[in-house]
Amino acid sequence: MVTDSILSITDDFFRLGSQPFPIFLYCAGNGDAVLLEGSVTVSGVMCIEQLQSLGIEPSAVSRLLITHSHGDHVFGAVPLRDTYPELEIMGSARAQEKMADLKLMSMFRDVDDQSTELLKQAGIVESRHVYARDESPLVSVDTVIAEGDRVELGPDDFFEVHFAPGHSDCSLSFYHPSKKLLVISDAAGTPLTACNRWWNLYFDGYAQVLETVDRLSRFDADVLCPGHMSVIQGRDAVQAFWDDARQALAKCHQHIIDSFRTGRTRREIAEAMGLGVYEGYPYTPLKFIQKTCSMLTRRSLEYEEIEY
């Protein structure tokens, strides 16, 4: 049984896909249906079903905004692109470049396959959501967008594009000023309420994520969408999210530094951290989560200029 489905956030903004790997739908005033986040393959298939159940005309599904090139934010674009041939896939120049890297994307697609299995085990997706693989793992970005651009949808109806480095060097966030919607994906980390902890995600740089958090937290947002699990609703909740994000970043960073100084290896630190994350987020393979935690240890040690 599919345990989670469409979440109506406002009357024109919805969470589709699955809760662990969402795709957001914005129904613009001009009739366009804009998707934000590429997600995993199975979420792309779920999204097609959900768009149909919402009565969205296929011709209205016009744009998919990619937040960054990581596999769990990209592969849902494959079934979506196959179903909506007019779909314009938009992302940063760096994401376009990375999404054309065969070795990188092949590795990400193996993880995508494993996530499919984990989601099936958790009862979140069914066999019918499993999509026949393309031979090539590459997904192309049709249109490059960058800091300062706007995705125009009508009068006073647009998403601003913001560069949001630190998680990845290709990360974008999207902000709709009049609707006060902010889609940040993995830019600040992911709260995991099931285990009362955060999955910290400063894979590309600790200082950069701190700057990104400072910058994005100044946006006036009523709805904030991280890349996994939760949707933050209400101004106060959004501000609390930013406070929590800062605390979680500082705590994770300090834990790594203290652990390293007491003689634990990077590997030991990363494996233990990864186990904690997997407890609250068993939808990405444990080994891959631990690999990402190893990147955190590197970034924290670099930030403190500690040799490792």
Ligand SMILES: [Fe+2]
């Ligand atoms: Fe990511």
